[in-house]
Amino acid sequence: MPGVDLLALLGAAQCVQGDGARLQQTLQRARFDLMAVASRRALAGELAAGNAETKALVDANPQMRGWVVVNPYYPERSAEELKRYLGSSKFLGAVLDPYMSGLPLTSASTRELLNAYRRYTKPLLVRCLDADTAGAIESMAPDFNTIKFVAWGGGGHSWQAGLLAAKRCPNVFLEPFSGGAHRGKLEGLMEVLGAHRVLFASSYPDQNPGYALGMLTEARISDADKQMILTNAAVRLFGLRGE
Numbered sequence: 001m002p003g004v005d006l007l008a009l010l011g012a013a014q015c016v017q018g019d020g021a022r023l024q025q026t027l028q029r030a031r032f033d034l035m036a037v038a039s040r041r042a043l044a045g046e047l048a049a050g051n052a053e054t055k056a057l058v059d060a061n062p063q064m065r066g067w068v069v070v071n072p073y074y075p076e077r078s079a080e081e082l083k084r085y086l087g088s089s090k091f092l093g094a095v096l097d098p099y100m101s102g103l104p105l106t107s108a109s110t111r112e113l114l115n116a117y118r119r120y121t122k123p124l125l126v127r128c129l130d131a132d133t134a135g136a137i138e139s140m141a142p143d144f145n146t147i148k149f150v151a152w153g154g155g156g157h158s159w160q161a162g163l164l165a166a167k168r169c170p171n172v173f174l175e176p177f178s179g180g181a182h183r184g185k186l187e188g189l190m191e192v193l194g195a196h197r198v199l200f201a202s203s204y205p206d207q208n209p210g211y212a213l214g215m216l217t218e219a220r221i222s223d224a225d226k227q228m229i230l231t232n233a234a235v236r237l238f239g240l241r242g243e
Helices: 020-031 047-060 075-085 107-115 131-140 155-166 185-192 209-218 223-238
Strands: 004-010 032-041 064-070 091-096 122-125 150-151 173-175
Touching: 004 020, 004 047, 004 223, 020 032, 020 047, 020 064, 020 209, 032 047, 047 064, 047 075, 075 107, 091 107, 122 131, 122 173, 131 150, 131 155, 150 155, 155 173, 155 185, 209 223
Parallel strands: 004 032, 032 064, 064 091, 091 122, 122 150, 150 173
Antiparallel strands: none
8 A cells, every 4th residue: 555654763762763864764665655854863952964964865765755854943944944954845845842952842943943934835834732733723824824734643542633723724634643643533533524625644763664564554534545545645635646
């Protein structure tokens, strides 16, 4: 079952390793068509060095794409990184992690960054692992309705809050696999949103791709919906057809 893995993490963290060779091996073992990566180093604040590592990896691997990491704590550096990379088809968009930046999505600095991001047509991946962050995305999405927000983690244990945000805001998409394997979650998302607003990611190496794939395989949804989540929704959102 080929697919598009929208997020794997480049770099080591505690006991897990996500170097380029391991990411490539995982992509091949899971039989993904495409894997998009973000740099842990950049997420930790080293934007230029970390995003450069991502560029080197995706340039060397035709089946890989990148995310540009931005941080509202460093608005000028973030603007430079967006300008440097988002003109390339090898980068799907930008990723913002409020847990790592230490600044909530409702901060003035974050809104300033989102205002700068309006000029780009690519989606914004936002880490979302709780109800407060899901609520912040819901409150911001109408103000930035030209930006397509992808909730990385889909609200975590509060996935219903993520679902509510996406239901109310048509420019919000959910990536629920990084937020826990809750019973009935995918079925609930299908009933309310439909498969075209739900995206697949493994979050390797923090999670084994088999975990996310198993969650999808075991869900009581149609095969067409499973294929939409695994591949077609990302193809449509990111314009990947023919890649």
